Amino acid sequence: MTDLLQTQDLTVRFGGHVAVDAVTCAFRAGELTAIVGPNGAGKTTYFNLISGQIPASSGTVRLMGEPIDRLSASERCRRGLGRAFQLTSLFPGLSVLENVRLAIQAHRPVRGSLFSMATSHEALTTEATSVLERVRLDNVRDQPVSELSHGNQRKLEVAMLIALDPKVYMFDEPTAGMSADEAPVVLDLIAELKADTDRTILLVEHKMDVIRTLADRIIVLHNGELVADGDPAEVMASDVVQEAYMGKGLSDV
Amino acid sequence: MLMRLISGDRPRSRILTLVLLAIFLGLLFAPFLFPGVRALETAARISIFILLAASYDLLLGYTGVVSFAHTMFFGMGAYGVGLASQHMGRGFGPLILGSLAAAVLAAALAFIIALFSLRVRAIFFAMITLAVASAVAVLVSQLSSITGGEDGFTFQIPRALGPANRMGEVMGVNITGKILNYYVVFFISLALFFVLLRIVNSPFGTVLKAIRENDFRAEAIGYRVVRYRTIATCISAAMAALAGSLFALWLRYVGPETTLSFEIMLDLLLMVVIGGMGTIWGAAIGATVMVLAQTYLQDLMGSAADATMAIPMLSRLLDPDRWLLWLGVLFILSVYFFPSGIVGRLRGGR
Numbered sequence: 001m002t003d004l005l006q007t008q009d010l011t012v013r014f015g016g017h018v019a020v021d022a023v024t025c026a027f028r029a030g031e032l033t034a035i036v037g038p039n040g041a042g043k044t045t046y047f048n049l050i051s052g053q054i055p056a057s058s059g060t061v062r063l064m065g066e067p068i069d070r071l072s073a074s075e076r077c078r079r080g081l082g083r084a085f086q087l088t089s090l091f092p093g094l095s096v097l098e099n100v101r102l103a104i105q106a107h108r109p110v111r112g113s114l115f116s117m118a119t120s121h122e123a124l125t126t127e128a129t130s131v132l133e134r135v136r137l138d139n140v141r142d143q144p145v146s147e148l149s150h151g152n153q154r155k156l157e158v159a160m161l162i163a164l165d166p167k168v169y170m171f172d173e174p175t176a177g178m179s180a181d182e183a184p185v186v187l188d189l190i191a192e193l194k195a196d197t198d199r200t201i202l203l204v205e206h207k208m209d210v211i212r213t214l215a216d217r218i219i220v221l222h223n224g225e226l227v228a229d230g231d232p233a234e235v236m237a238s239d240v241v242q243e244a245y246m247g248k249g250l251s252d253v
Numbered sequence: 254m255l256m257r258l259i260s261g262d263r264p265r266s267r268i269l270t271l272v273l274l275a276i277f278l279g280l281l282f283a284p285f286l287f288p289g290v291r292a293l294e295t296a297a298r299i300s301i302f303i304l305l306a307a308s309y310d311l312l313l314g315y316t317g318v319v320s321f322a323h324t325m326f327f328g329m330g331a332y333g334v335g336l337a338s339q340h341m342g343r344g345f346g347p348l349i350l351g352s353l354a355a356a357v358l359a360a361a362l363a364f365i366i367a368l369f370s371l372r373v374r375a376i377f378f379a380m381i382t383l384a385v386a387s388a389v390a391v392l393v394s395q396l397s398s399i400t401g402g403e404d405g406f407t408f409q410i411p412r413a414l415g416p417a418n419r420m421g422e423v424m425g426v427n428i429t430g431k432i433l434n435y436y437v438v439f440f441i442s443l444a445l446f447f448v449l450l451r452i453v454n455s456p457f458g459t460v461l462k463a464i465r466e467n468d469f470r471a472e473a474i475g476y477r478v479v480r481y482r483t484i485a486t487c488i489s490a491a492m493a494a495l496a497g498s499l500f501a502l503w504l505r506y507v508g509p510e511t512t513l514s515f516e517i518m519l520d521l522l523l524m525v526v527i528g529g530m531g532t533i534w535g536a537a538i539g540a541t542v543m544v545l546a547q548t549y550l551q552d553l554m555g556s557a558a559d560a561t562m563a564i565p566m567l568s569r570l571l572d573p574d575r576w577l578l579w580l581g582v583l584f585i586l587s588v589y590f591f592p593s594g595i596v597g598r599l600r601g602g603r
Contacts, residue, residue, distance in 0.1 A: 051473070077475035089473070091466040094459070102463050105456055106475035113457045115448075117260050121456065164474060 003065075004029050004200045005081075005168050010049055010059035019045045021224040022059065027168070030197035032190070034215035034232070035204045042224040043204045047170055050202075051083040051198060052076045064167065080165025086173050086204070088153045092146040094164050096137055096156060099145055100128040126145035128163065135159045136185050150229055151182040162193070169193060169201045175210070190214060208236075258447055260454035264534055273534060276541050279441055285424055285434045291548075297435050297503045299544045300442040301496050306524040306536035307449045308492035312435040314531030315453050315520075316423055316485045317465040318375060321518055322366065322382035325389050326359040326490040328512035332393070332400065333358070335408050335507035343409040352498030356491040363490035367483040405508020410434070414502075438499045445495060446561045450533050452488065465531070481554025520547075527587050529594020538595050546583065551576045 005027040012020045027033055035043050048054045050061055052073035062067050068076050077083070092139045101124050110121050111227050119125070132138040135155040145156065158174050171190065175183040191214060193201060205211055211218065211232060217228065218235040220228040228235045235241055256263075264270045276299075279286065283296035309323050333355025334348055341347035343554045362385075370381040393400045400406070412418055414437065418430030452458050462469045464478050472478050511517075520543055528539025537551075537560045558571040591598040 053473070069462060072472070072477075074472045074475050074477050080523075083473060085470075085473075089467060089470045091463045091470065093466050094462060098459060103458060103474050105460070110456045112455075114455055115451055116455055117257075117451070118262055118454055118456045118459045124456075160474065186333075 002029055003027065004063070005050070005202075006060075006062040007046075007050065008021075008060045008062070010046070011057050012045060012049055012054065012063060013057045017228065019224050020049060020056075020221075023221070023224075023226045025219060025226060025229065027200045027202060029200050030194075030200055031216045032194050032201040032203060032214055033217045033219060034211045035202060035219055035221060036206070036211065037221035041221040043221055044172055045224075046202065046221065047083065047202070051081055051170060077164065077166070080167035081170070082164040082168065083170045084157050084161040084172060084174060086176065088157050090145045090153060090156060090160070093144060095126065095142050095144055096132065096148065097128055097141040099156060100131050100159055100163045101125065103160045104128055104131075104165075107164060131159050131163045134189055135164065136235045151178045154178050155182065155186060158189065162189070169199060169200055171201070172204045173206065174203070175205075175207070260447075262454050262533070264451055264596075269596060269599040272599075273537060276537055283439075284435060285426055287385055288426060291502070293431070293435055295544060296546045297438050298548075299541050300439045301500050301503065302521075302524065302540040302544055303479055303537045304442040304445050304449075304499070305493055305496040306447055306521060306528065307533050308489045308496065308541040310463075310525045310528075310530060310536045311449055311453065311485055311492070312426045312489040312531075313513065313525055313567035314529075314535075315458065315461045315465060316482055317468075318371070318482055318486060320382045320486070320489075321379060321553040322363075322386040322389075323489070323493050323521055324513055324515070324518045325382075325386040326363065326493035327497040327500070327517070328389070328393070328507075328509070329359045329362070330355045330494030330499075331501035331507045331512040332497075333494065334498040334501040336399070338408040338410065339406065343411055344419045345411055348410065348498075348502060352495055355498060356494040359490040360487040362407055364483060367479075367486045371479050371482050371486070371580070386513075386518075390509060390515075393509055393513060394533050401508065403509060405506060405510070407506045409499075410502060438503050441499060442460075445492060446533075446537070449492060457481070457484075462531075523584055527584070527591075527594060527598030529591075529598075532594065532596040532600075535594045535596035542595075546580055550580060554579065562586065 003026040006025070008024050010020060011018065011024045011137050023046060031141070035046070037043055045054070049056045053181050056069065059186070063076070063079055063081055063189060068079065071079070091102065104124055104127055110116070110124065129138055129141065131149060132141050133157055137155055137159060140152065145153065150158065154174065154177060158171070161169060174186050174190070178186065187210060190201065190203070193199065194214070203214065217230065218232045219226060220235060220241050227240050228238055264273055280296055280300055284293060287293070312318050312320055312323070324598070329354060334351040337347040337351025337354070341350070353548055366381055366385060369377040394403050413430055414434040415430045418433070420428045422428065453461070460471065460476055460481055464476070464481055468478050497512055500512065504511060524539035524543045525536060526539070527542060528535030529536065554571050554576055555573040558568045558573065561568040561571060
């Protein structure tokens with residue numbers, strides 16, 4: 001298996017506070033890595049450093065062997081780094097379909113971008129619709145996003161990432177705030193994505209049952225440091241993880 | 254066919270459709286429906302300002318970029334045609350060359366401004382455009398040997414478009430070159446308006462809307478936001494320049510007062526806001542309302558003042574000299590009652 005994504009001594013400081021502290025880690029193709037840790041451990045910040053939302057203070061991020069530290073977030077995305085956000089970040093005034101179409105169009109430029117009608121690109125619409133079917137949003141595809149329920153907005157957030165068709169999927173608590181009957185749709189989908197062995201999936205998640213069923217590997221962040229890395233069962237049982245969660249067993253969280 | 258022409262962007266409201274149709278037909282048959290020099294003058298002005306407001310809406314409403322340099326580009330088009338006609342002699346060649354050169358130059362200048370300022374915050378772009386526009390306005394009034402200074406200059410247009418060219422009578426109206434000129438202005442404005450409508454409904458336009466809604470996410474899914482904003486700025490500038498060329502062609506005169514003044518910039522802002530930002534159609538309505546108000550509000554108030562002679566306070570308030578006051582009141586009321594513009598209001602009561 002090859003390393004799709006590597007971070008080496010990745011560090012960011014905000015004033016005197018070190019939010020991510022020299023994290024060195026590699027993510028292999030065909031693997032789903034869960035990133036766990038208490039609130040404020042630096043999980044989302046670690047994601048932001050990888051996807052380029054904030055610049056690193058030091059250290060390197062490599063995508064398929066190439067350093068991408070100097071690239072903008074949009075360039076990183078075009079190279080195959082896809083990211084979904086913990087706080088839903090969509091285009092509220094546009095329709096559900098338009099949101100997904102935009103994500104597809106971003107990595108597959110259309111002909112006559114300036115003078116053709118957006119709706120005339122049927123291949124784009126078909127593909128967007130099939131992505132929406134996968135998250136069961138095809139029935140609301142013409143609604144403006146601002147009118148969607150919270151759960152559906154979360155699903156659309158996931159759909160946008162899938163529509164990007166990236167090499168590296170980064171999910172940040174994809175099922176947060178979803179109802180019990182909505183979450184499985186997203187989780188099944190992530191399981192499906194796992195079957196594709198040229199990709200790697202990074203998943204920030206709190207729910208232990210989710211991690212147990214999906215993760216091939218767990219890394220634990222605590223105060224910005226990587227404190228454990230390995231097989232899910234082993235990592236969860238280790239002392240350092242119990243410690244990180246302030247004496248509470250991970251399985252109770 | 255019609256749907257393709259308007260790029261599938263339906264007005265989406267019956268009243269709106271009727272209003273737009275009335276504006277379109279009114280302008281199309283203006284020389285026959287409203288005889289008289291003043292009416293034709295107003296109709297031409299409406300046609301041009303619809304295009305100008307639509308091009309400004311591409312920037313303000315679709316890209317969320319605030320620019321104060323739009324009249325500068327408008328002026329560039331006007332001076333382009335004026336100077337070309339003055340130095341190359343009257344003819345269609347100088348007209349076409351002048352407007353195209355000005356449009357290219359406007360796009361190039363917009364590109365430079367965008368390059369320097371769009372990377373930073375939007376407010377910075379607004380400040381830069383304000384500074385550049387003021388500088389250009391001063392420059393134009395100072396370089397009087399070239400531009401005619403504050404007075405501007407008149408120039409000659411092809412005889413075919415002048416009032417002396419008489420071509421007979423249709424439906425009791427003398428068809429002169431002036432009317433031909435009107436139709437040149439009208440149809441070019443209309444065509445460019447449809448081009449703008451197509452651009453905002455294209456894949457490119459959808460990206461602009463996405464950037465306006467959430468530039469952070471647009472960047473995160475792989476769009477070079479600055480590049481899109483820059484292209485939109487350039488297109489908008491070129492369109493404004495073409496509108497300026499038409500205006501100069503119509504007036505056979507260019508001067509800072511008619512093309513570069515800050516008042517026009519404010520009018521433009523009002524047109525887009527009153528009509529409804531981010532809806533190209535709104536520009537058509539906003540421009541029509543504004544130009545009509547500017548032209549006929551004084552008349553209307555004059556007759557209203559006469560009618561209320563008996564009531565002392567009211568007739569003083571309705572004095573035609575106070576028309577700007579009432580225009581201001583109308584503007585405040587319209588923003589208060591239609592925050593999303595007339596089009597936004599008609600489309601969904603939002």
